[in-house]
Amino acid sequence: MAHCSTVLSQIVRIFPRHEFQSLANKHHVGQKFRSFSRWTQFVAMLTAQLTGRSSLRDVVDNLSVQGSKLYHLGVKVFSRATLARCNESQPHTLYEELFQRLLARCQSMAPRNKSFKLDGKIYLLDASLLDLTLSLFPWAKYQKNKGAAKLHVGLDADGYLPAFVDLTEGKEHEINHARELELPKGSYVVFDRGYTDYTWYQELCEDGVFFVTRLKSNAIVTPGKKRRGRKSPGVIEDREIHLGKLPETFRLVTYRDEETGIIYQFVTNALEIPAQTVADLYKERWQIELFFKWIKQNLKVKSFLGTSMNAVKTQLWIALCAYLVLSFLKFQSKVGASLQRMLRILQLNLFEKRDLEELFKPSPRKNTIRNNQLALL
Structure with missing residues (x-):
């Protein structure tokens, strides 16, 4: 049997390490890390998205039990407090730029939407509220006694990829975000x-x-x-x-x-x-409603592992990177499986040593019963 690294190790190779490190250097603030790194933060938070971890302690414990497999990921053991400080203080813009780079790769692979014979791109525009507790998230002003953030998305109809994304206070009107979009000439926008x-x-x-x-x-x-x-x-x-x-x-x-x-x-x-x-x-336009429903049900975008806007945006951008990873694997493997089914398969095999390309392709059934065994006489 050919040697395989863990499924998670193969997933993070989608993000070239040298490119990630250049982005990490560009978006770093404060003193240098001693043993922790932005790469460790990214792997931890991406794993949290793919496995549905519910707290920082849950994230740390989940990776700790896989200690022997962290070395090949380029990750060292870390504490909950260290991860929390990094989420709060290190700029989320690293993951925003990382998302944009992965988006460009996904768009180059995305199948053309064959439902419409139009020359221009089609974008589906909408926004969705994420309910937050105002006492914990004082920046997320929405109503007098209620907090919320608003996720603005422009979905590319080719592959249903989130081409335009922003997170604002809940009271921010959608049209203010729409005016800032730079839509290509000849494209179609539906709202x-x-x-x-x-x-x-x-x-x-x-x-x-x-x-x-x-x-x-x-x-x-x-x-x-x-x-x-x-x-x-x-x-x-x-x-x-x-x-x-x-x-x-x-x-x-x-x-x-x-x-x-x-x-x-x-x-x-x-x-x-x-x-x-x-x-x-x-x-x-119904597809963007399905997009919001999918990420809220399958990724961690309704509860957050930090309270500052920076921590929330860090988690959001990594969640969207996880969505792009699933889309990338779907386009690459050309399987008909839904993203939800692919996510469930990954959750069961994330730390297993299996070939990632073959993971979503069911192996052909082998009939091990000989014909002469089927005869009763």
């Missing part, structure tokens, strides 16, 4: 009515970015002429409109969902694509 802002719509038009959203009930609409052409089933009306005092011509697509019978009104500046594609693009 809900919480992002309604006519000034931003105008900016998107000027930047050559197409958008699809739903029309608010109090929208100021000036109807224009109906658009010609055959309508797909479900499309009730397709007409040009003007919003408020904006000079741009927009498009209003009224659509009835065949399954629920609910009627939707979509607004877009994409005048050339079919009306059905407009409806399908907004339906695709």
Whole structure:
């Protein structure tokens, strides 16, 4: 049998050690570490994400029992207090930059979304609240007696990768984050009515970015002429409109969902694509809801191992790195398994010496019963 290092050791090789060390030197503050390192912090926190550890003590104990296997990971034994201090004081920007580098690698491998025949990229935009205790997280202001942080994500529809990510106070409005995004020209961005802002719509038009959203009930609409052409089933009306005092011509697509019978009104500046594609693009927005649901159920982004914003962001960026690791392995192995199933397999084999590429590929069953043994006579 060929020699294999542990599954965790093979996973961390996805992050080239020399690149990581250059980032660690770039984002280090304070005195030099004696025996601890940012690499040790990263391996510990990544392991915590992949195994669902619930506390710093749990993280330390989980790695301590694997002491004989830590050497090959480049990790030394450490204490809970040391890990806690590092999470609180060392800049989270290291892992933000590490995330961006791994994201670029994943995007180069991600399969193209074949549901749409569009030239530009498709981004699904949304935000989700992470409830926090205000007394422990005083920076996470949301309501008078309630704390929360808000996770803003722009999901790339190719591979469903989080291309744009930020964490803010819970009271930060989504549109403030949206205005700062640098969306590529010719791309499509899909969002809900919480992002309604006519000034931003105008900016998107000027930047050559197409958008699809739903029309608010109090929208100021000036109807224009109906658009010609055959309508797909479900499309009730397709007409040009003007919003408020904006000079741009927009498009209003009224659509009835065949399954629920609910009627939707979509607004877009994409005048050339079919009306059905407009409806399908907004339906695709459901994928970002599934993304938020998945990371909250499978990664540690609802409870945190530190109370400062830096500690929370450190944990968040490493959690998103864990999500990218799973996506990277899925794209690389080209298996049809879900990310959740892959995560469960990793949890059971993280410290086992097995080949990572073969871990998600079931071995063919061997029929060890001879034909003559099947005969009764």
